[in-house]
Amino acid sequence: xxxxxxxxxxxxxxxxxxxxxxxxxxxxxxxxxxxxxxxxxxxxxxxxxxxxxxxxxxxxxxxxxxxxxxxxxxxxxxxxxxxxxxxxxxxxxxxxxxxxxxxxxxxxxxxxxxxxxxxxxxxxxxxxxxxxxxxxxxxxxxxxxxxxxxxxxxxxxxxxxxxxxxxxxxxxxxxxxxxxxxxxxxxxxxxxxxxxxxxxxxxxxxxx
Amino acid sequence: xxxxxxxxxxxxxxxxxxxxxxxxxxxxxxxxxxxxxxxxxxxxxxxxxxxxxxxxxxxxxxxxxxxxxxxxxxxxxxxxxxxxxxxxxxxxxxxxxxxxxxxxxxxxxxxxxxxxxxxxxxxxxxxxxxxxxxxxxxxxxxxxxxxxxxxxxxxxxxxxxxxxxxxxxxxxxxxxxxxxxxxxxxxxxxxxxxxxxxxxxxxxxxxx
Numbered sequence: 474x475x476x477x478x479x480x481x482x483x484x485x486x487x488x489x490x491x492x493x494x495x496x497x498x499x500x501x502x503x504x505x506x507x508x509x510x511x512x513x514x515x516x517x518x519x520x521x522x523x524x525x526x527x528x529x530x531x532x533x534x535x536x537x538x539x540x541x542x543x544x545x546x547x548x549x550x551x552x553x554x555x556x557x558x559x560x561x562x563x564x565x566x567x568x569x570x571x572x573x574x575x576x577x578x579x580x581x582x583x584x585x586x587x588x589x590x591x592x593x594x595x596x597x598x599x600x601x602x603x604x605x606x607x608x609x610x611x612x613x614x615x616x617x618x619x620x621x622x623x624x625x626x627x628x629x630x631x632x633x634x635x636x637x638x639x640x641x642x643x644x645x646x647x648x649x650x651x652x653x654x655x656x657x658x659x660x661x662x663x664x665x666x667x668x669x670x671x672x673x674x675x676x677x678x679x680x681x
Numbered sequence: 682x683x684x685x686x687x688x689x690x691x692x693x694x695x696x697x698x699x700x701x702x703x704x705x706x707x708x709x710x711x712x713x714x715x716x717x718x719x720x721x722x723x724x725x726x727x728x729x730x731x732x733x734x735x736x737x738x739x740x741x742x743x744x745x746x747x748x749x750x751x752x753x754x755x756x757x758x759x760x761x762x763x764x765x766x767x768x769x770x771x772x773x774x775x776x777x778x779x780x781x782x783x784x785x786x787x788x789x790x791x792x793x794x795x796x797x798x799x800x801x802x803x804x805x806x807x808x809x810x811x812x813x814x815x816x817x818x819x820x821x822x823x824x825x826x827x828x829x830x831x832x833x834x835x836x837x838x839x840x841x842x843x844x845x846x847x848x849x850x851x852x853x854x855x856x857x858x859x860x861x862x863x864x865x866x867x868x869x870x871x872x873x874x875x876x877x878x879x880x881x882x883x884x885x886x887x888x889x
Contacts, residue, residue, distance in 0.1 A: 526822050527788055542787070545780035552772035564760035572753035578786075579750070580735055614734050 475554060477536025479504035481546075482524060484511065486677065488582055488638045489543040490531045494675040495634040496547040500556035544574070547631055559631050566626035573624050573632035576615065577639055584608045585643035593646050594679075600646070608643065609652050616656035624662070629671070637666045645679050683762060685744025687712035689754075690732060692719070694885065696790055697751040698739045699846040700839075702883040704755040707837065708764035752782070755839055767839050774834035781832050781840035784823065785847055792819045793851035801854050808854070816851065817860050824864035832870070837879070845874045853887050 481497070481504050483490035490506075497504050509530050511517045517528050524532035525541040533539070533546045535553060540546055551559050561567045588604035615636065619625070624632035640663060643649045654660050666672055667680075689705070689712050691698035698714075705712050717738050719725050725736050732740035733749040741747070741754045743761060748754055759767050769775045796812035823844065827833070832840035848871060851857045862868050874880055875888075 526818065540776065540780060542780045542783040544783045545776050548779040549772075549776040552775065564757075567760065568748065568753050568757040571756040572748060572750045575750040575752045610734065 478534075480507050480534040481505070482507045482509045482521065482532040482534075483530030484508060487511075487530050488586055488642070491638040491641075491675055491677065492543050492634055493531050493533065493546050493550070495638065495671050496550045496559055496631070498671045498674045499559055499629065499634070500550055500554045502550065502554050502556070547634070551631075557628070559629070559634070561626035561630050561632075563626060566620075566630075569618065569620070570625035570630050570632040573615065573618060574635045576611070576618075577635040580611045581615065581636065581639045584611045585639050585649075589646050589649070590642040600648075605648055605652070608649075609655070612652055612656060612659060616659040619658065619662065621658065622662075622665075629669070633662075633666065634671070637669075637672060641667070641672070641677060641680060686742075688715050688742040689713070690715045690717045690729065690740040690742075691738030692716060695719075695738050696794055696846045696850070699849075699883055699885065700751050700842055701739050701741065701754050701758070703842040703846065703879050704758045704767055704839070706879045706882045707767055707842070708758055708762045710758065710762050710764070755842070759839075765836070767837070767842070769834035769838050769840075771834060774828075774838075777826065777828070778833035778838050778840040781823070781826060782843045784819070784826075785843040788819050789823065789844065789847045792816050793847050793857075797854050797857070798850040808856075813856055813860070816857075817863070820860055820864060820867060824867040827866065827870065829866065830870075830873075837877070841870075841874065842879070845877075845880060849875070849880070849885055849888060 479497070479502055481490065481493055483506070485491070485506070494506070509517050509521050511528065511530055517530070521532065522528055524539060531543060531546065532541045533549070535549070540549055547559065561570045584604070584607040589600050589608050592598040592600050623629055624636055644653060644663060653663055687705070687710055689698065689701055691714070693699070693714070702714070717725050717729050719736065719738055725738070729740070730736055732747060737749070739751060739754065740749045741757070743757070748757055755767065769778045792812070792815040797808050797816050800806040801808050831837055832844055852861065852871060861871055
């Protein structure tokens with residue numbers, strides 16, 4: 474079953490597609506990225522709705538096993554393939570990993586990506602002052618919770634992967650570098666993550 | 682450490698507070714519920730913001746270990762306390778459990794609770810036709826993914842706990858029972874969940 478073909482459906486600009494790509498890269502899994510553009514005129518198409526009934530990306534297939542929701546895809550990748558573990562085994566680290574993953578979903582992704590990066594790159598829209606404040610608050614919370622070298626344990630975990638997929642965009646914003654630099658540990662983590670093979674292998678277009 | 686006092690901060694009306702209460706009840710953990718009302722005038726108060734910097738509920742403490750985000754709290758409860766496992770061990774079941782948990786976060790909770798239950802109970806607002814359609818779609822997806830007796834494996838898991846915390850409200854809506862009854866397996870699961878000791882021990886006020 475490990476040898477069955479792996480397909481990931483989605484667009485490389487998506488934070489959540491990148492999370493899955495980073496997890497697959499970390500495990501050394503060969504996969505084919507099948508382009509699906511959720512912003513296309515008329516939506517992502519009927520064939521995609523059969524894979525993901527809510528029309529979101531990513532969706533995933535391993536042989537005839539189909540799956541959607543990033544959290545489930547990375548959980549599957551962790552269990553179905555060999556390679557270094559991506560989930561912290563130690564209970565305290567595991568708890569922190571889950572907390573940081575959900576902080577990305579609920580606060581970092583909306584604040585850093587949708588309220589700062591997206592309006593800034595749309596060019597005709599300015600980032601509101603309160604969006605930078607909200608981003609600064611998220612960074613402060615993350616800097617306080619993260620470990621000394623990796624987000625949630627002694628090695629790269631899903632917490633690092635989730636956080637980097639959002640922060641790699643935020644670093645490209647006008648005030649991103651300055652707001653990150655306010656937290657020395659977080660800034661050092663960012664520098665290491667930017668050079669990590671798993672980040673390099675899955676970079677966003679703006680990082681290249 | 683198991684014997685250190687457990688505090689859960691939040692309101693009994695909250696779907697996510699109930700998820701934590703159900704997990705604690707399933708493990709047989711004694712805990713104290715510390716009331717925090719996020720809808721109070723002026724917000725939840727400064728002391729709560731020290732526990733949960735984004736002002737949401739629930740927050741959690743076990744002795745001097747503090748934590749927020751429901752997914753992390755239930756992950757901690759699973760690992761820190763004895764009692765029946767709440768996370769499926771089998772890889773395929775675990776994957777499905779994670780998928781169903783995120784389907785609650787991303788689709789079921791917004792559609793069933795915020796777009797159907799909340800406006801209906803506000804009395805002055807009617808539930809829009811498209812809200813019932815969205816709810817029906819979520820139910821169809823869940824009915825298709827769920828197992829024959831429990832949501833994601835051979836016994837109660839976090840997938841059942843997450844799903845019930847949302848569905849217990851939806852069952853109280855005008856069209857809820859009819860829309861659930863369209864899926865025999867889901868309807869039978871609801872009936873069993875309604876009588877499960879963990880549901881009974883943590884019921885919403887409207888269920889009593």
